[in-house]
Amino acid sequence: MSRLGWERTPDGTFLDLCAGTLDLAADIARRSKFRGRVVGADFVVPMLKLGRDKAAAVMPVGADALELPFADAQFDGCTVGFGVRNLTSLDSGLKEMARVLKPGSRLVVLEFSTPRRWPVRPLYLFYFQHLLPRIGRMVSKHTTAYSYLPSSVLDFPDADQLAAVFRRAGFRDVGYEPVSFGIAMIHWGVRR
Ligand SMILES: C[S@@+](CC[C@H](N)C(=O)[O-])C[C@H]1O[C@@H](n2cnc3c(N)ncnc32)[C@H](O)[C@@H]1O
Known part of the structure; x- marks a missing residue:
């Protein structure tokens, strides 16, 4: 602030x-x-x-x-x-x-x-692109909600x-x- x-x-x-x-x-x-x-x-x-x-x-x-x-x-x-x-x-x-x-x-x-530095970048991308959408789908049963965040950030x-x-x-x-x-x-x- x-x-x-x-x-x-x-x-x-x-x-x-x-x-x-x-x-x-x-x-x-x-x-x-x-x-x-x-x-x-x-x-x-x-x-x-x-x-x-x-x-x-x-x-x-x-x-x-x-x-x-x-x-x-x-x-x-x-x-x-x-x-x-x-x-x-x-x-x-x-x-x-x-x-x-x-x-x-x-x-x-x-x-x-999106972090630029190694090793934060590959760890973050793995979490964001693979783990987060999968966990989100499992917990919420919503098929797209947890894909929007990673795709909107990466784009x-x-x-x-x-x-x-x-x-x-x-x-x-x-x-x-x-x-x-x-x-x-x-x-x-x-x-x-
Ligand atoms: C991720 S939330 C962030 C809310 C809050 N600033 C915070 O940090 O907790 C994004 C917000 O942007 C609003 N928003 C998106 N596009 C907008 C627009 N064109 N005009 C006004 N609000 C908008 C959404 O309704 C939503 O409440």
């Missing part, structure tokens, strides 16, 4: 996109010096309803990330946790985030990634490609760093 820099505007308005059950939004809103509000937006309203009581400063909004119902330059920062991988157009989603952010404010994206652009999407969308000072041996990646950028 330090990458978001909410401490610069503790009474600001922040956006958590693809917010699901509002855990990340509530995590920001519950910080002791935070005095602002967090709009948690997701297009699956039942998910938002499940999380609506997690923090008073969180405002759930049903919205599509590709067509946000917000004015230009409205937010002091934006977070997306494990959401951008699901967007049908990464470019359109990132441009929409840039549109609603104030110049100088930050976007922070946490997303699954997702790598960190350099996602950084290029950030730049094209209108962000500067773009960067990323691996989390948990590269299984996830934090990406950030500053709205130009």
